[in-house]
Amino acid sequence: MTKLQALFGGTFDPIHYGHLKPVEILANQIGLSRIIIMPNNVPPHRPQPEATSDQRKHMVELAIADKPLFVLDERELRRDMPSYTAQTLQEWRHEEGPETPLAFIIGQDSLLTFPTWHQYETILDNAHLIVTRRPGYPLTMQQPEHQQWLDDRLTLRSEDLHEQPAGKIFLAETPWFDISATIIRERLQNGESCEEMMPAPVLAYIMQQGLYR
Numbered sequence: 001m002t003k004l005q006a007l008f009g010g011t012f013d014p015i016h017y018g019h020l021k022p023v024e025i026l027a028n029q030i031g032l033s034r035i036i037i038m039p040n041n042v043p044p045h046r047p048q049p050e051a052t053s054d055q056r057k058h059m060v061e062l063a064i065a066d067k068p069l070f071v072l073d074e075r076e077l078r079r080d081m082p083s084y085t086a087q088t089l090q091e092w093r094h095e096e097g098p099e100t101p102l103a104f105i106i107g108q109d110s111l112l113t114f115p116t117w118h119q120y121e122t123i124l125d126n127a128h129l130i131v132t133r134r135p136g137y138p139l140t141m142q143q144p145e146h147q148q149w150l151d152d153r154l155t156l157r158s159e160d161l162h163e164q165p166a167g168k169i170f171l172a173e174t175p176w177f178d179i180s181a182t183i184i185r186e187r188l189q190n191g192e193s194c195e196e197m198m199p200a201p202v203l204a205y206i207m208q209q210g211l212y213r
């Protein structure tokens with residue numbers, strides 16, 4: 001098997017176990033050599049996050065400090081423009097060459113909005129798309145033409161992700177983690193505990209910085 005690397009982009013406001021656990025399990029299931037966590041500076045499709053980019057980056061660093069599978073990629077943090085995935089993947093492909101298998105990981109909720117992303121059709125030219133499960137969202141697209149787009153690219157064979165450089169969509173059978181950054185921010189605002197939802201060093205940093213009060 002080749003060494004398949006995957007980029008995992010997000011706002012991570014804050015990073016939590018709903019981000020970390022599915023992708024760790026995925027890495028074991030399909031054989032990922034590296035998961036590259038890539039926080040954005042300006043998210044394309046949502047309001048600016050509550051925590052600063054430096055704070056969100058630091059929380060990612062704390063979350064992955066004891067996990068050799070993960071590395072941090074700061075390229076989107078350096079961008080003052082919205083972080084369009086199509087552009088980022090074009091850059092990444094250029095760096096890695098045409099033959100290297102590359103993948104971009106998203107959760108099930110992101111798959112549903114994927115056809116609204118900037119130049120979404122070009123994203124699969126440069127990487128595979130790996131979708132992790134998330135409770136509360138369907139695995140089918142709302143519009144028939146988007147379902148057709150999905151069906152045309154779906155694969156059930158994880159080997160395809162290693163054998164081809166890009167172009168496939170793989171719906172991974174990862175367990176559900178009913179955690180979101182929104183719930184965490186709300187719970188913290190209400191003074192409720194979030195210990196089960198994120199690594200302890202991240203929670204300690206949130207408390208120390210007085211974030212999400």
Ligand SMILES: Nc1ncnc2c1ncn2[C@@H]1O[C@H](COP(=O)(O)OP(=O)(O)OP(=O)(O)O)[C@@H](O)[C@H]1O
Pocket residue numbers: 009010011012013017018019022105106107108109110132133134135177178179180181182183
């Ligand atoms: N619980 C989860 N299970 C699977 N995927 C998830 C989960 N939470 C987030 N993701 C995925 O991680 C990526 C980054 O998500 P993001 O940083 O927006 O977290 P979030 O918890 O959805 O945040 P918010 O609640 O602020 O919208 C997205 O592709 C999203 O689909």
Ligand SMILES: O=C(O)c1ccc[n+]([C@@H]2O[C@H](COP(=O)([O-])O)[C@@H](O)[C@H]2O)c1
Pocket residue numbers: 008009010011012038040043044045046083084085086110116117118
């Ligand atoms: O390129 C786009 O148009 C686009 C639209 C929405 C989301 N994304 C990317 O998808 C990833 C998850 O986004 P989010 O908002 O759920 O944190 C993150 O890397 C975003 O930059 C990208």
